[in-house]
Amino acid sequence: MRASYIKDLTTWASEFKFSVQVSVRFSETDMYGHLNNTVTFAYYEYARIEYLKQIGLMNDWLDPAGKTIPVVADLQCDYLKQVFFDEALDIYVKAASxxxxxxxxxxxxxxxxxxxxxTGRGSIVQISKDTGKGIAWTQKEKSLFVGESIK
Structure with missing residues (x-):
């Protein structure tokens, strides 16, 4: 494992508490039956949104009167093993910092x-709907991540 965001794989993996399951669809594979390398990012999106709903952040962001929205600033994926059509995968998500x-x-x-x-990682930035500039997390929003492996 050479991902720079993982210091100790065993410890890192044990810190995940939330996951969703996906099944690799035929349309998500290439002509050899392998999962297309772009699909992992769609799986990340699905798992991330379900995670944010679970901890209570999506409601505010989806409120038409809300002032902030989340945007993905960067995203990466490191592939370790082949994945094929019809495999069931558990996609885990955690807030690392x-x-x-x-x-x-x-x-x-x-x-x-x-x-x-x-495996993968990415940054999400909370921005103002009006200005597009970053908006600091409130103490309440920070507390929603509590219980996760925040450093």
Whole structure:
């Protein structure tokens, strides 16, 4: 494992508490039956949104009267094992560190054999709907990440 955001794989993997399951659809594979490398980012999006709904942040962002929205600032994926059509994957999400208006989110995907097949990370920034500039997390918003592996 050579991902710079993972210091110790065992410790890092044990810190995940939230996951969603996906099943690799035929349309998500290439002519060899492998998962297309762009699909992992759609899986990250699905898992990230479900995670943010679970901790209570999506309601405010989806409110038409709300003043802030989340945007993805960067996203990366590191592939460890091949994934094929019809495999069931558990996509794990955790907040790894929180900044003034950003949060570094980490991802891990495991197959049915409990093998890590890909990992990733990305930054989400909370911005003003009006100005497009970063808006600092409130104490309430920060507290929603509590219980996660925040450094």
């Amino acid at each position: 929180i900044g003034n208006s950003s949060v570094d989110v980490h991802y891990m995907a495991k197959n049915a054999r409990d093998q890590i097949v890909f």
